[in-house]
Amino acid sequence: MSFDNLRLEKGMYGNGCTFTQMLEKADPSENYRGTALEGLDAFQRQLKRFDIKVSGPDSSVVGKFFQTSDAAVLFPEYLTRVIRCGIDEANYLSSIVATTTNVDSMDYRAVDFKLDYDTATDAKKREIWPSLPEGELVPEVQYTIGDRLVRLRKRGKMFSASYDAIRFQRLDVVAVALKKIGASMAHNITADAMKTIYDGDDADGTNAAEVKSVSTFNFNNLVDFWAGFSPYKLTTLITTPAVAATLIKMTEFRDAAAGLDFHGTGKLISPFGADLISAKGLVPDSAIVGLDKSCALEHLKVGDIEVEYGKLIDHQLEQVVITSINGFAKIFEGASGVMATSGGDKW
Numbered sequence: 245m246s247f248d249n250l251r252l253e254k255g256m257y258g259n260g261c262t263f264t265q266m267l268e269k270a271d272p273s274e275n276y277r278g279t280a281l282e283g284l285d286a287f288q289r290q291l292k293r294f295d296i297k298v299s300g301p302d303s304s305v306v307g308k309f310f311q312t313s314d315a316a317v318l319f320p321e322y323l324t325r326v327i328r329c330g331i332d333e334a335n336y337l338s339s340i341v342a343t344t345t346n347v348d349s350m351d352y353r354a355v356d357f358k359l360d361y362d363t364a365t366d367a368k369k370r371e372i373w374p375s376l377p378e379g380e381l382v383p384e385v386q387y388t389i390g391d392r393l394v395r396l397r398k399r400g401k402m403f404s405a406s407y408d409a410i411r412f413q414r415l416d417v418v419a420v421a422l423k424k425i426g427a428s429m430a431h432n433i434t435a436d437a438m439k440t441i442y443d444g445d446d447a448d449g450t451n452a453a454e455v456k457s458v459s460t461f462n463f464n465n466l467v468d469f470w471a472g473f474s475p476y477k478l479t480t481l482i483t484t485p486a487v488a489a490t491l492i493k494m495t496e497f498r499d500a501a502a503g504l505d506f507h508g509t510g511k512l513i514s515p516f517g518a519d520l521i522s523a524k525g526l527v528p529d530s531a532i533v534g535l536d537k538s539c540a541l542e543h544l545k546v547g548d549i550e551v552e553y554g555k556l557i558d559h560q561l562e563q564v565v566i567t568s569i570n571g572f573a574k575i576f577e578g579a580s581g582v583m584a585t586s587g588g589d590k591w
Contacts, residue, residue: 247271247281247289252317257553263287263321287325290318298322298415306418307411320553326419327549327566330426336434336526339480339519340535341543342575352394352544354445354573392446396544396571399432401425403564425566429549431525433570437541438482438527440572441580451574456583461487461532463496469534469583470516476536476579480519483532488522491515531584540579544571 256266267286276282281289291297294315297304309319337344345352376382403425410418444452456472458465470478483491491497497515518534527533535541546569574580 247286248293250290250293252290252314254317254553256317257320262548263324287318287321291322294318296415298419300416303414303416305412305414308415310407310411320551322415323422323564323566324549324551326422327426327429327551329419330423331430331433331549332426333423334427334430336430336482336521336523337437337543339521340434340437340482340537341541341572342537342539344543344545347396347544347546350396350398350546350569352396352571352573353389354392354394354542355389355575356392357575392444392450392573394445394544394571394573395447396546396569397436398567398569399429399436400565400567401429403566405564429566429568431523433568434523435526436570437543437572438533440541440574441533441535442527442582445571445573451577453580453582455531456581458583458585460585461490461583463494465583466491466494466515469532469581470518472581473534473536473578476539476576478516478518478534479537480521481515481532481534482521482523482526484524484527484529485522486529487532488520491520528584530586531582533580533582535580536576538579539576540574542573542575544573545569 250267250271257263259266261269264285264287267290271286271289273285276284276289281292284292294308294311295304296308296315296318308315309322310316403422442453443449456469481491548568550565550567552565
């Protein structure tokens with residue numbers, strides 16, 4: 245079936261697949277190799293079908309989506325994509341999480357996987373791959389489902405606007421507001437990840453962070469914090485803009501090349517090679533969270549962004565609900581830590 249006579253309907257949403265996946269099943273992109281439509285996915289081909297331009301000086305108005313009942317079915321997917329774009333542009337998760345797991349429940353049983361160096365104090369015992377004399381038993385590393393119950397959080401925003409209010413608005417202008425909603429959602433999801441490091445991933449706080457208390461943030465304390473991560477690697481530091489400014493102003497980080505990069509691009513100086521994330525509201529005002537992104541956190545999510553699609557297709561835009569369900573589980577406890585001055589030891 246060609247893309248320009250494909251029947252679109254509400255039933256293509258909310259059935260376990262994304263709208264684009266449903267379109268791809270009916271109109272596979274592989275059928276367009278070597279044609280002028282190569283490089284477009286099934287949704288983008290539908291936009292072309294109805295001559296809907298979503299960006300640029302000649303972008304279409306919102307009302308273009310409602311020229312026909314088929315075109316109206318595309319509008320929820322458009323909103324989802326723009327909001328997801330806003331999330332991706334403001335998303336720090338790539339510098340924080342080791343892996344992402346899709347789940348189908350609001351609860352999740354985290355795994356327990358402990359290596360000897362997480363708990364052993366004797367130097368000999370910290371050798372997780374010791375030499376084995378003849379006849380010696382091979383040490384065991386256990387991977388088990390733990391008794392920690394991780395609860396996911398549902399976050400959302402309500403987009404309030406009547407159809408009459410936005411029908412003549414250009415799509416690129418509306419996209420600015422929608423991307424801001426996505427950025428706000430990404431910020432809160434990242435804050436949930438930081439709270440997991442602080443308080444642990446279950447209700448009892450059994451693996452809450454052991455906060456390293458310091459009187460002030462100085463180079464010596466930062467070196468001790470970095471050294472304390474061994475054998476893990478400190479890859480990411482998350483803090484507030486005020487604390488980040490303190491780090492950048494340290495004499496030890498006043499490198500000419502790094503300073504030139506910061507002044508030219510705005511890219512923050514990276515202490516010890518770690519990514520420095522600076523944003524308000526992610527951690528307490530007097531704290532620095534550090535982690536090894538390769539093994540500290542597992543990101544849990546239920547599906548994709550959910551947009552209430554029924555009212556959108558029926559031109560009823562007064563209150564559009566946009567939600568996302570996420571959670572985080574610690575993988576290795578020693579792969580994350582907190583350093584804080586007075587007041588930053590609690591969330």
